[in-house]
Amino acid sequence: MRRMSGVLVLIFYILSLLLPLPTTTASSCCSIKGLPLVRNISELPQDNYGRGGLSHITLAGSAMHGLKEVEVWLQTFSPGSRTPIHRHSCEEIFVVLKGSGTLYLASSSHEKYPGKPQEYFVFANSTFHIPVNDVHQVNLST
């Protein structure tokens, strides 16, 4: 895999609540934009979406590949960078391939406002998940 210095993270992002499946599914062996079904990750486009220290690659997604239930991203953060404080109405799973950092997670997803976040150390070869609507942020240290 293409690796930059810093933290390399896989983020798994669910779209099922946003895009319900059609009741009739057409034949769909190939991607909707003529992309190959089997894709070399090193050749996929990357972007930082205006955020310094970020490299984002969509391994499989809605817009490019026609997926309706899930997206898989490969993201690299440079040391000292962080995700926004945010939440979303779907589950999210992280697999940390390299580096370390801190997860801040406020688990009061059933309240209107989040409570005080708890801190968790995240490290290479670790995995964790974010429950639906829980406010969270990941700060990358190495």
Place this chain on the structure above:
Amino acid sequence: MRRMSGVLVLIFYILSLLLPLPTTTASSCCSIKGLPLVRNISELPQDNYGRGGLSHITLAGSAMHGLKEVEVWLQTFSPGSRTPIHRHSCEEIFVVLKGSGTLYLASSSHEKYPGKPQEYFVFANSTFHIPVNDVHQVNLST
């Protein structure tokens, strides 16, 4: 990551169609069985479920971690082994970390019986997805 000889594959498996979310979500910062939120992948249990040449680790899942929309698995297949020919009512995404093999995919998910499968070469650092209900099998060669 723990690696065996052979092919190392990440499989992403969606549960959203099977287990709809409750309308009221309770606080859920931690796993349902007292497991830590951040888990060392090297310390997670593995099993082969009676299939020779397989090592399966659930990185995040329904039974162990209370997830309702998605599962993430880390699977290692020894050379010459293969998955069953199967299909399922959810999307699946593979990320191949090591090794190579052949994907057989019959894309006629809208028919009662699958058509003739097409062959795709899969290789280390590649990714591909299986559309809902498409019959498929992966044979691992190296």
